[in-house]
Amino acid sequence: MTSAPFAPMMWVEPGMSNWAYRDRVSYPRWANEDHIEPVPGSAVDFNQVEQCIRDLCDRFDVRDFAFDPQLGPQMLTGLQEDGFLVTAMRQVLTAAMSAPPA
Structure with missing residues (x-):
């Protein structure tokens, strides 16, 4: 197995084009360069995300990973159980975070 940092994003x-304009980031170019994976439809399919994680764990020496539990609690539980x-x-964002520099 290969060991390398990897952070796929399902988008x-x-x-994507609207968010690219809003965020001033070239998401379509990132998709063309395989940095992010565009998915069809109006919502990310968490089954697809979970399968991507499992595939990456088969290909790479993944030791752990983190994600927002609010967005995929069922996926989180299934991966932990395995x-x-x-x-x-x-x-x-929390009130404990410092303000940006002036």
Whole structure:
């Protein structure tokens, strides 16, 4: 097995151009360069995400991974039950975060 950092992102294809404009990021180019994976439809299919994670674990020496538990609790539970080391990492801003520099 190969050991390397890897962070695939599933991205809803229909809104990609709008988000690219809003965020000033070239998501369509990232998709063309295989940095993100566009998925059809208006929502990400968590079964597809889970299968991608399992495929990557077969290809690479994945030791652990983290994701927001609010977005896929059933997937998180299934992966943990199968012995994967999964860390919950919420994607929220809190009052404890410092203000940006002036």
